[in-house]
Each structure stands twice: as structure tokens, then as C-alpha cells.
Amino acid sequence: MFYxxxxxxxxxxxxxQYPSPAVxxxxxxxxxxxxxxxSLRREGAAGAAFRNILSESRCRLLPNTAGCHTAREAVTTAxxxxxxxxxxxxxxxxxGHADTLQPDPFALVEAAxxxxxxxxxxxxxxxxxxxxxxxxxxxxxxxxxxxxAPIGSGQGLRNPEGLRTMRAHFAGIPLVVDAGIGxxxxxxxxxxxxxxxxxxxxxxxxxxxxxxxARAFGRAIQAGREAFExxxxxxxxxxxxxxxxxxxxxxx
Amino acid sequence: xxxxxxxxxVRTQARTLADLLxxxxxxxxxxxxxxxxxxxxxxxxxxxxxxxxxxxxxxxPMQGG
Numbered sequence: 001m002f003y004x005x006x007x008x009x010x011x012x013x014x015x016x017q018y019p020s021p022a023v024x025x026x027x028x029x030x031x032x033x034x035x036x037x038x039s040l041r042r043e044g045a046a047g048a049a050f051r052n053i054l055s056e057s058r059c060r061l062l063p064n065t066a067g068c069h070t071a072r073e074a075v076t077t078a079x080x081x082x083x084x085x086x087x088x089x090x091x092x093x094x095x096g097h098a099d100t101l102q103p104d105p106f107a108l109v110e111a112a113x114x115x116x117x118x119x120x121x122x123x124x125x126x127x128x129x130x131x132x133x134x135x136x137x138x139x140x141x142x143x144x145x146x147x148x149a150p151i152g153s154g155q156g157l158r159n160p161e162g163l164r165t166m167r168a169h170f171a172g173i174p175l176v177v178d179a180g181i182g183x184x185x186x187x188x189x190x191x192x193x194x195x196x197x198x199x200x201x202x203x204x205x206x207x208x209x210x211x212x213x214a215r216a217f218g219r220a221i222q223a224g225r226e227a228f229e230x231x232x233x234x235x236x237x238x239x240x241x242x243x244x245x246x247x248x249x250x251x252x
Numbered sequence: 253x254x255x256x257x258x259x260x261x262v263r264t265q266a267r268t269l270a271d272l273l274x275x276x277x278x279x280x281x282x283x284x285x286x287x288x289x290x291x292x293x294x295x296x297x298x299x300x301x302x303x304x305x306x307x308x309x310x311x312x313p314m315q316g317g
Contacts, residue, residue, distance in 0.1 A: 014317030024315075039316025040284060042258045047312050051282065054313060064316045072289065079291035080284030080311055151317070201317035 001174055001196065002143055003089070003121040005060070007034045010191065011221050012062065012176065013214065014201025021049045023210050028057050031214035037062045037091055037199065040081055062123065064091040069104070071111035078115050090115060091145070091178075091199075093125045101151040101179075105132040109139055116140025125178050128162035130169050137173065144170060145178040145199065148190065152202045154182025157190055167194050184213075184220030191224025192232060256307040270297040272308065283310050 001007055013033040018024040028036060036059040054061065063081035068074040071094060078090040094111055096104030103125050109132065112122050116139050124136050128146045136144060146166055149155035157163060158180065167175060177190045178199040187198045198221055207213035254263055257276065266272035269292055273280045285292045286309040292300050302308075 014315075016315040016317045018315075037316050039314050040311040041314035042310070043278075043283070043312040044314065047314065050315060051313055066316055076286055076289060076291050079293075080286060083291075083294060084282070084284040084311070084313055 002035075002123070008032075009034045009218065009221075010197040010225055011187075011218050012037065012197060012199040013204065014199070015050075015053075016201055017205035018210060021053050024205075025053055025056065026211040027204055027214040028059060030211040030218070031204070032218040033059060033214075035060045035062050037064050037201070038085065039064050039066050040077060040084065060089075061085050061087055062089050062091050063087065065093050065111075067095070068093060069095050069107075071107040071114070074107070074111040075114050078111075078120060079118075082120065088119055088121045089123065090120050091123045091125060103127060103147070105129065105135075108132070109135045112136050112139040112141055123176070128159055128166050130166060133166065133170060137170075143174045143176060145176040147179045148177045148186065149180025149182075151179040153180050154203055155180050156182055156186030160189065160193065163190065163195065164193055184216045187217055188220040188224035188227075191221050192227045194228050197221075253302070253304045255302060255305065258308070258310055264302070266302060268298055268302060269300040269308065272302060273297065273310065276310075278310055283312050285310055 009032045011031055011033045012035040013028060013031050014037045015024055038061050063085045065074040065077040068077055074094045081090060082088055092111055094104045094107040096102050108124055112124055115122050122141045123143050123145050124141050125145050126132055133144050149158045174196045176197040176199050177195050181187050181198060181200045182203050204210050204214045254261055264272055264275060266275045269285055288307050
């Protein structure tokens with residue numbers, strides 16, 4: 001599914017903002033996720049505890065370039081991440097605006113070109129813009145990660161029709177909705193549309209019970225996928241009786 | 253000499269990036285390094301000389317979304 005790696009779970013889980021390392025570990029387990037996202041930062045107090053979790057979780061790591069605002073920062077961060085985490089996978093974020101955390105598509109494509117040429121397997125955090133998506137594929141990306149809504153906003157799919165168009169346009173390319181998902185129903189909606197996976201963090205980390213919410217997301221994503229594969233009925237504007245009219249009694 | 257290490261000005265006797273990590277108590281195998289915004293690979297730390305005012309970043313695995 002992603003760069004030659006097949007996975008059972010279609011949920012990727014972020015590791016930030018949990019109340020404690022123990023709760024994070026429970027949430028990872030409950031979610032069924034096989035990929036977790038990580039970052040590089042100046043070492044804080046909880047650094048050693050977090051490294052223990054990484055070795056315990058058995059998940060594949062997807063390091064990010066969160067907080068980078070230029071292609072150069074993102075490229076340097078990606079190179080540092082490859083050495084420390086021992087993976088060529090990189091979730092490439094180049095942020096264009098401080099309030100919306102909207103990706104800067106121009107710097108994103110520039111950084112993707114450099115990194116793909118260096119053998120990175122890039123997961124670009126992008127918008128639903130088709131042309132930006134094309135440029136990212138030309139650069140060498142084999143996955144696209146359109147946003148659902150601004151990071152951490154929990155708004156769900158702000159532009160479902162745009163994502164539907166993206167799905168149709170990029171048939172065969174894995175598409176991951178990254179960011180903005182707040183509720184399991186929103187994740188299921190994206191999966192029903194045929195998007196391949198969901199990456200989320202805040203909705204689980206900030207839930208009252210993160211492990212239970214992680215499990216709920218895992219199930220919703222699985223249900224949404226199964227519904228997509230089963231083929232949803234076409235939508236109608238008018239009612240259409242489901243019970244047969246044939247054989248109806250005359251009682252009037 | 254004085255350098256900027258993770259956003260703080262520190263005085264150091266270290267002449268190379270490798271020496272700086274030892275002097276400042278970092279676990280060298282667990283961190284990634286950058287000098288003036290450019291990545292410095294582990295294998296290059298020994299050969300990377302420090303100069304007055306250089307900006308060094310020493311980063312570790314942390315939580316991320």
C-alpha cells in the first residue's frame with residue numbers, strides 16, 4: 001500500500017499531546033495502528049520515556065517535519081530524521097500559514113524533489129489541489145496526504161467534493177487524509193469515499209478516554225473501508241418504497 | 253569560544269561537533285545534529301570543526317502528529 005509495505009490497519013496515529021506515555025501506549029494498542037508518527041525536537045524532560053515507547057510499540061515509524069516553514073528546514077529535518085529513526089519514510093510538512101497550518105505547496109514540491117532524489121519515501125501533507133498532487137507525483141512521491149481540515153481543528157472533511165475529485169483523478173495512488181479529523185464518523189466518511197487511510201492525532205489524544213477513542217476510530221475506519229468495498233447505493237432525491245407494491249391489499 | 257546550542261549561548265572548549273556532544277552530555281547515538289541549518293551526519297561529527305558563533309542543533313526523537 002505504501003512504498004511496497006502492506007498493512008492491515010488503515011489508521012496512522014500521531015503520538016503527541018497524550019496525558020501520559022502509558023496512555024499513549026494504550027491508545028496505540030487499542031487503535032490497531034501499525035504506523036505512528038514521530039518528530040525531532042530539542043530534548044525535553046520526557047525524552048527517555050518516549051524512546052522506550054518507540055521500542056515497545058512495534059509500530060513502523062513515520063517521522064514528520066512538523067513546524068518547518070521553508071523547504072530548506074524541511075530537507076534538513078528529514079535528513080536528521082532518517083539518521084535517528086533509521087527509516088527513509090518522511091511525512092513532509094512545509095507550513096505556509098501560522099493560523100491555518102496550511103501547507104505551502106510551492107515549498108512542499110521543492111522539498112519533495114530534493115528528498116525523493118536522495119532516496120526518501122515521501123508522504124507529503126498537501127491540499128486537495130490536483131495540480132499540486134501531479135507535481136508531487138512527478139517529484140517522485142508515491143503517496144499523497146490531503147488535509148481534511150486545518151491541523152488540530154476537528155472539523156472533519158471541509159471539502160468532501162474536492163477529495164472525491166482527487167480520489168477519481170489519482171486512481172491507484174494511495175491517498176491518506178491527514179489532519180482535521182475530529183470524530184470517527186468523519187473518518188468513516190472519508191473511507192466510504194475510497195480514500196485509503198486516515199492519519200490523526202488530536203481527536204484521540206484529547207479525548208476523555210484516548211484508548212477507547214482510538215478503538216472507536218479503528219472500527220469506524222474499518223467499517224468505512226468495508227462499506228466502500230461493498231459498494232454504496234446511489235443517492236436519490238426522491239423517496240422510493242422499499243417494500244414491494246405488488247400484492248398490496250385494497251383496504252380503502 | 254561561544255556558540256549557539258539549541259537556542260542558548262554556551263561557552264565551550266570543544267573544537268569539533270563530536271567533542272561538543274561529549275562535553276555537553278548528549279547521548280551521541282540517540283541524537284541528530286545540524287550546523288548552521290545543515291544536517292551533519294554522525295560520521296562527519298569528528299571532522300566538523302566549530303567556530304565562534306556557530307548555530308548547533310542537537311535533536312532527539314519526540315512525540316509528533
